[in-house]
Amino acid sequence: MSDHPGKISRRTFMRGTATVAAGVAVIGAPTEAGAQDLAPSRFSSSVTVRFEINGVDHVLDVEPRTTLLDAVRERLQLTGTKKGCNRGECGACTVLMDDRRVNSCLILAASTDGRKITTIEGLADGPVLHPVQQAFIDHDAFQCGFCTSGQIMSAVGCIAEGHAGSNAEIREWMSGNLCRCSAYPQIAAAVEAAAGEIV
Amino acid sequence: MRNFSYAQATSRADAIALLQQPETMSIAGGTELLNWKRIGIVEPARVVDITGIPDMEGVEALPNGGVRIGALTKLNDVAQHALIRDAYPVFSQAILKAASAQIRNLATIGGNPLQRVRCAYFRAEEPTPCNKRVAGSGCSAVAGIHDKHAIFGWTEDCVAVHPADPPVALAALDAAYVIENAKGVRRVPVQDIHVMPSENPAWHNILGNGDLITAIEIGAAATTSAYLKIRERESFEYATVSAAVALDLDGDVIRRARIALGSVAMRPWRLNATEQQLVGQRIGSSEAVAAVDAGFVDARPLSSNAYKITIARNATLRAIELAARAA
Numbered sequence: 001m002s003d004h005p006g007k008i009s010r011r012t013f014m015r016g017t018a019t020v021a022a023g024v025a026v027i028g029a030p031t032e033a034g035a036q037d038l039a040p041s042r043f044s045s046s047v048t049v050r051f052e053i054n055g056v057d058h059v060l061d062v063e064p065r066t067t068l069l070d071a072v073r074e075r076l077q078l079t080g081t082k083k084g085c086n087r088g089e090c091g092a093c094t095v096l097m098d099d100r101r102v103n104s105c106l107i108l109a110a111s112t113d114g115r116k117i118t119t120i121e122g123l124a125d126g127p128v129l130h131p132v133q134q135a136f137i138d139h140d141a142f143q144c145g146f147c148t149s150g151q152i153m154s155a156v157g158c159i160a161e162g163h164a165g166s167n168a169e170i171r172e173w174m175s176g177n178l179c180r181c182s183a184y185p186q187i188a189a190a191v192e193a194a195a196g197e198i199v
Numbered sequence: 200m201r202n203f204s205y206a207q208a209t210s211r212a213d214a215i216a217l218l219q220q221p222e223t224m225s226i227a228g229g230t231e232l233l234n235w236k237r238i239g240i241v242e243p244a245r246v247v248d249i250t251g252i253p254d255m256e257g258v259e260a261l262p263n264g265g266v267r268i269g270a271l272t273k274l275n276d277v278a279q280h281a282l283i284r285d286a287y288p289v290f291s292q293a294i295l296k297a298a299s300a301q302i303r304n305l306a307t308i309g310g311n312p313l314q315r316v317r318c319a320y321f322r323a324e325e326p327t328p329c330n331k332r333v334a335g336s337g338c339s340a341v342a343g344i345h346d347k348h349a350i351f352g353w354t355e356d357c358v359a360v361h362p363a364d365p366p367v368a369l370a371a372l373d374a375a376y377v378i379e380n381a382k383g384v385r386r387v388p389v390q391d392i393h394v395m396p397s398e399n400p401a402w403h404n405i406l407g408n409g410d411l412i413t414a415i416e417i418g419a420a421a422t423t424s425a426y427l428k429i430r431e432r433e434s435f436e437y438a439t440v441s442a443a444v445a446l447d448l449d450g451d452v453i454r455r456a457r458i459a460l461g462s463v464a465m466r467p468w469r470l471n472a473t474e475q476q477l478v479g480q481r482i483g484s485s486e487a488v489a490a491v492d493a494g495f496v497d498a499r500p501l502s503s504n505a506y507k508i509t510i511a512r513n514a515t516l517r518a519i520e521l522a523a524r525a526a
């Protein structure tokens with residue numbers, strides 16, 4: 001499928017009332033049957049992924065449409081990672097993938113084979129909280145708490161990237177995490193304090 | 200989300216071959232494709248993951264002084280690469296003002312120009328007339344909500360704007376996409392990848408099945424450059440209007456100006472008349488202001504977005520000053 005019916009010239013397409021589906025039909029014309037016979041075997045409707053989550057190796061069979069967020073929450077029962085918008089817009093689902101912060105709602109689990117994932121459950125060292133977790137408590141950086149695991153994971157990434165140098169820099173680089181309770185001043189202060197401690 | 204079957208491409212040729220299958224789309228960062236599938240904008244039967252293709256990631260200097268950026272390079276990695284940050288501030292700034300830090304760790308620079316319009320009717324979950332959703336179904340925005348829509352190059356059949364930031368900077372830098380398919384490799388100027396509604400209101404871009412953007416090439420360094428993004432909140436928001444400016448200066452006299460506006464048309468919009476008239480003018484002079492005004496002679500507002508013309512004009516003036524100060 002393409003963004004336009006590639007094999008039809010623009011002019012023909014515009015004059016006619018062809019739809020995108022018609023373009024697809026042309027592309028699947030018999031001349032290319034040979035290629036089609038071979039390739040579908042490469043596509044699978046169930047994918048086995050091996051990944052490391054919070055230091056533990058897991059093997060999961062997933063449908064290709066399963067997101068990393070759903071795999072973590074529904075399959076591994078690690079429900080600390082939250083589903084807010086499921087569109088990349090709120091940051092509640094933020095996890096670290098190979099130590100970089102990412103929105104787990106925008107990632108196919110099928111593409112995470114061989115990756116290292118860290119969720120909120122993997123931050124503390126036994127009973128000892130991670131400095132960012134402790135800073136959120138110390139600064140009262142949450143009210144309802146729904147955004148908090150995403151905020152903390154994002155903050156860990158933000159500090160590691162070196163983007164927590166000032167309050168203004170923190171607010172810019174943490175803007176992918178929304179807080180409907182609007183604890184932003186406390187969140188920024190917690191990140192600033194934790195950054196000072198970690199560096 | 201409807202299920203699909205999945206394959207990982209191992210090389211460019213492999214991806215191009217796999218993409219010949221009907222109802223097949225590629226996925227890179229996934230930050231657009233997954234949302235399209237959730238809304239029902241596309242429903243591919245097969246998805247080809249291209250992120251494992253070697254040689255499509257990273258930034259390298261070209262022998263002639265320009266740079267080549269692999270299409271799979273993540274937005275944050277492009278913007279913060281020394282070769283980009285130091286030589287093309289306009290491009291680095293445009294990227295860092297796009298989306299959020301997390302999304303920029305996923306989104307690829309090759310996927311970015313292929314994002315689709317933000318028009319609420321196009322993104323609607325309920326069936327709504329929209330020529331970009333169903334060709335020939337009409338345009339709900341032209342007489343509906345369109346305060347963020349086009350002021351240049353629209354037709355009654357589609358008044359949407361292309362929302363991406365990085366391609367606006369790339370247009371001002373005369374950059375090109377390197378596109379590969381089964382027939383070979385071609386280079387397409389950045390603004391030409393988009394399809395204007397006068398050409399076809401249903402299309403988003405010129406890419407066909409098996410067309411892979413493999414890289415972006417930019418010419419000589421443009422250190423005297425800046426990107427200004429005007430938006431309704433200070434961060435993590437699409438542009439109302441943006442302006443990318445790259446200057447060659449002799450003191451404060453403009454030798455050459457390259458200016459592209461974002462979110463004003465279905466592609467990054469070069470202000471050709473302004474660029475010509477700015478040659479030989481002083482930064483901040485009344486002649487320079489007149490030159491900017493000349494670029495808006497053919498601007499055409501819709502019933503509720505005339506304010507965008509004023510904002511775009513003023514953003515252009517400010518971006519010229521920001522670029523001059525970057526010298």
Ligand SMILES: Cc1cc2nc3c(=O)[nH]c(=O)nc-3n(C[C@H](O)[C@H](O)[C@H](O)COP(=O)(O)OP(=O)(O)OC[C@H]3O[C@@H](n4cnc5c(N)ncnc54)[C@H](O)[C@@H]3O)c2cc1C
Nearest residue numbers: 225227228229230231232297298307309310311363364412
């Ligand atoms: C909440 C949110 C806010 C955002 N804000 C902004 C913003 O302010 N400014 C901005 O510019 N962008 C913004 N974006 C858009 C984001 O930058 C794009 O979604 C991203 O760059 C797309 O890249 P990707 O690799 O994730 O694409 P994907 O989702 O993987 O792919 C998108 C399309 O491109 C095709 N494709 C991808 N790579 C290639 C290639 N190399 N060759 C051929 N086809 C390819 C895919 O088949 C698919 O059709 C935002 C996105 C979200 C979710």
Ligand code: SF4
Nearest residue numbers: 318329338357358359
């Ligand atoms: S402006 Fe374009 S995308 Fe929006 S409703 Fe009209 S045709 Fe659809």
Ligand code: FES
Nearest residue numbers: 084085086091105
């Ligand atoms: S749930 Fe992923 S960003 Fe909102």
Ligand code: FES
Nearest residue numbers: 143145179180181
């Ligand atoms: S604490 Fe309630 S959403 Fe942030």
